[in-house]
Amino acid sequence: MHSHSLREPPAGPPPAVAEADPLDLVHLFRMTLGDARLQAEVLDLFDQQIDLLLARMDTAPPAAVATLAHTLKGSARGIGAWGVVAAAEAIEAAVAAGTDIAAPLDAMGRAGAAVHGAIARLRRDAPATK
Numbered sequence: 249m250h251s252h253s254l255r256e257p258p259a260g261p262p263p264a265v266a267e268a269d270p271l272d273l274v275h276l277f278r279m280t281l282g283d284a285r286l287q288a289e290v291l292d293l294f295d296q297q298i299d300l301l302l303a304r305m306d307t308a309p310p311a312a313v314a315t316l317a318h319t320l321k322g323s324a325r326g327i328g329a330w331g332v333v334a335a336a337e338a339i340e341a342a343v344a345a346g347t348d349i350a351a352p353l354d355a356m357g358r359a360g361a362a363v364h365g366a367i368a369r370l371r372r373d374a375p376a377t378k
Contacts, residue, residue, distance in 0.1 A: 270362035271370075272328025279326055294327050295367050298360045305353060314343035317356070324363075331359035 280286040301316045308316065321336035338352035 270329060270331055270359070270366040272330060275328030279328070290327055291367050291370065294323055294329070295364060297323055298332070298363065302357065302360055305356070310343045310349060313349060313353070314340050317343075320356075329359070329363045331362060332356065335359045 276287055276290075280290065298320060301320050305313045305316050317336040317339035321333050321340075324330070324332035324336065335352060335356035335358075338355060339349055342349045342352050
């Protein structure tokens with residue numbers, strides 16, 4: 249398991265999450281009750297899950313893509329990956345409307361890459377543990 253440094257949220261009132269922020273760390277802190285080990289575990293699981301489900305989306309029929317997007321949306325809400333949530337909702341809407349899903353899938357790929365990068369930075373910047 250990887251180490252992440254999210255033990256405490258920033259001091260003061262929680263800032264509004266910038267759209268460019270791939271992870272809402274205040275939300276993650278609240279969802280994990282500040283438990284650093286749990287934070288690391290859920291981020292590691294999400295990091296693996298998004299790769300797996302995006303790979304499946306590449307070859308799945310539209311109805312299955314919507315189901316996979318829905319699964320990712322729930323997980324992303326748990327860690328505050330709002331860009332992934334928005335991309336998943338766009339995929340679900342496109343499938344429901346019977347429209348092309350290429351653009352929403354591209355958006356999901358970009359959102360997933362941003363989250364991967366954020367998780368990698370958290371791992372890199374985490375204090376060394378004994």
